[in-house]
Every structure is written in structure tokens, then in C-alpha cells.
Amino acid sequence: MAGQEISKGESLLLKGHRHACHIMIHADTDAKLFGKTPIKHIVLMQMRFDGLLGFPGGLVNPGEETLEAGLSRELWEEIGVALKVGPEDHCSSCLALSPPNLVTHFYTKKLSEEEVREIERAAVSSAADHGLEVMGMFRVPLYCLKRGGGFPSFLLHAFVGSARSQLISGLRALGLLSPAQLQAALAKAEE
Ligand code: APR
Ligand code: MG
Ligand code: MG
Incomplete structure (x- = not known):
């Protein structure tokens, strides 16, 4: 379940709150599964130390660094790449449950397929x-196969915090899946 949405600016005025930043890295691809099912989009997630699925990123301290600088630092630790993240890449902020x-x-950030590799x-x-x-790290299967294989099966895993809602809202906002496909x-x- 997702928490309550809040604006980034408003959240930074809250006293005594901690902040965590996570990112959905994605790319387009022409690859086809078994030579016939178009993969269309690559979306990266990770298996965390606690056995839950989540996005790369982590805790930042806005008193010492901007949210985006903190996220870049976490990405350096977690994915080993110095990925520049800016305020234009911000998608949503939430008060966690x-x-x-x-x-x-x-x-969210769009890269080329080679950059994802x-x-x-x-x-x-x-x-x-x-x-x-x-x-x-792994790629999310976004296609739908017979008997719920692919994205429906993927959604049955256990996710950290609001990562599942973030995934769904990110896919919707970027148009990587249509509202009908998501539904x-x-x-x-x-089922
Ligand atoms: N949505 C909501 N909350 C999330 C998400 C998400 N997508 N991903 C992670 N969280 C929560 C985690 O439960 C955690 O409480 O945000 C917090 C920080 O995220 P992490 O990525 O786990 O933080 P990181 O800084 O990378 O790792 C620090 O060390 O001390 C432990 O348990 C602590 O998870 C923390 C880790
Ligand atoms: Mg971390
Ligand atoms: Mg982390």
C-alpha cells in the first residue's frame, strides 16, 4: 500500500522526518522473448538484503546534501555507476506508512539500452x-504471457515499502504500459 502523497518542497519543511530516494531506471529495447514477444522496455529493480524487491537508492540527509546528490551517492554504492540525477527526474513523494x-x-530516468547494460x-x-x-539487479518482465506469466506473476512478489505502487505509477506516468494493460x-x- 502507498502512503499519502506530499509535494517535495512541503516534505523538506517537515521536522524530524527522514528522507529516502529511489529511482526507476528504464530504457527502450527492440529485443523479443523467444523471438516473438516484444520486450519493449527494460526496467531495473533489485533484490534487497531483506529478501524484498525494491528500487536502487536509499536514505539521504537533506541537511547535508540535496535529495538528488544523496540519491546519486546511494546509486554509486548500490549499482557502481556515477549516475547524475536532477530535480527534473523527480516523479513523486510520499509519507511512508x-x-x-x-x-x-x-x-525515474531513461537511459539507452547500452547504458543499462x-x-x-x-x-x-x-x-x-x-x-x-x-x-x-534484475529486469522486470513487463509483457503478459498465457496463464498470467510475466508481469502478473511478477506483481505477486513481496516489495519493500511502496515500491510496488511506485512501479505501477511510474509505468503509468511514463506510458510504458497503458492503463488497460496495467488494469x-x-x-x-x-486471481
Ligand atoms: N518505497 C518506500 N519505502 C522504501 C522503498 C520504496 N520503494 N524502498 C525502500 N524503502 C524504505 C526501506 O524500508 C527503508 O526503511 O526506505 C528506507 C531506506 O531505503 P533503503 O534503500 O533500504 O536504504 P539504504 O540507505 O540503501 O540502506 C540502509 O540499512 O540500516 C539498514 O534497514 C536499514 O534499509 C536500511 C539500510
Ligand atoms: Mg544503500
Ligand atoms: Mg537502498
């Missing part, structure tokens, strides 16, 4: 958190 007094900020290589070979906070996948996942 748990833990208390946490604001989660969600960003570079991140995947670095995430394994040079990221400091590989095998520690991060058990591995169909959510309905299938609930």
Missing part, C-alpha cells in the same frame, strides 16, 4: 553493496 516519519521520494555489469563487478545490501495485469495477479 512504515517506518514512521519517513518520506520516500521516487525518481553498463549498469548491470558494474552492479556485479564494482558496486560496493553487491552481495551485501543488494543481492542483485489487466493487476486483475490477473489477483
Whole structure:
């Protein structure tokens, strides 16, 4: 479940709150699964140390760094790439349901397929958190196969915080899946 939406500016005025920033990195692709099902879009997520699925990123301290600088620092630790993130990449901010007094900020960034491959290589070979906070990066299957395979099955996993809602809202906002495709996948996942 998602928390309450809040503007980024308003959230920074809150006293005694911690802030976490996470990002959905994505790219277009012409690849086809089994040579016939178009993959269309690559979206990166990670298996976390706690066994839950989430987006790369983490806790930042707006008193010492901007949200975007903190997110870039977390990405350096978690994916081993110096990815520049700016205010224009911000998508939404939320008051988390748990833990208390946490604001989660969600960003999205489009890269080329080759840049995504570079991140995947670095995430394994040079990221400091590989095998520690991060058990591995992976691509989200966004297509729908027979009997709910693909995205509907993916939605049944356990996600940290509001990562599942962030994924769905990010896909909707960027038009990577249509409202009808999202609705169909959510309905299938609930069967
Ligand atoms: N939506 C909402 N909350 C999230 C999301 C998300 N997509 N992803 C993570 N969180 C929550 C986590 O539950 C955590 O409380 O945000 C907080 C920070 O995110 P992390 O990515 O886990 O933070 P990071 O700085 O990378 O790692 C620090 O070390 O001390 C431990 O448990 C602590 O998870 C924390 C980790
Ligand atoms: Mg981290
Ligand atoms: Mg993290």
C-alpha cells in the first residue's frame, strides 16, 4: 500500500522526518522473448538484503546534501555507476506508512539500452553493496504471457515499502504500459 502523497518542497519543511530516494531506471529495447514477444522496455529493480524487491537508492540527509546528490551517492554504492540525477527526474513523494516519519521520494530516468547494460555489469563487478545490501539487479518482465506469466506473476512478489505502487505509477506516468494493460495485469495477479 502507498502512503499519502506530499509535494517535495512541503516534505523538506517537515521536522524530524527522514528522507529516502529511489529511482526507476528504464530504457527502450527492440529485443523479443523467444523471438516473438516484444520486450519493449527494460526496467531495473533489485533484490534487497531483506529478501524484498525494491528500487536502487536509499536514505539521504537533506541537511547535508540535496535529495538528488544523496540519491546519486546511494546509486554509486548500490549499482557502481556515477549516475547524475536532477530535480527534473523527480516523479513523486510520499509519507511512508512504515517506518514512521519517513518520506520516500521516487525518481525515474531513461537511459539507452547500452547504458543499462553498463549498469548491470558494474552492479556485479564494482558496486560496493553487491552481495551485501543488494543481492542483485534484475529486469522486470513487463509483457503478459498465457496463464498470467510475466508481469502478473511478477506483481505477486513481496516489495519493500511502496515500491510496488511506485512501479505501477511510474509505468503509468511514463506510458510504458497503458492503463488497460496495467488494469489487466493487476486483475490477473489477483486471481
Ligand atoms: N518505497 C518506500 N519505502 C522504501 C522503498 C520504496 N520503494 N524502498 C525502500 N524503502 C524504505 C526501506 O524500508 C527503508 O526503511 O526506505 C528506507 C531506506 O531505503 P533503503 O534503500 O533500504 O536504504 P539504504 O540507505 O540503501 O540502506 C540502509 O540499512 O540500516 C539498514 O534497514 C536499514 O534499509 C536500511 C539500510
Ligand atoms: Mg544503500
Ligand atoms: Mg537502498
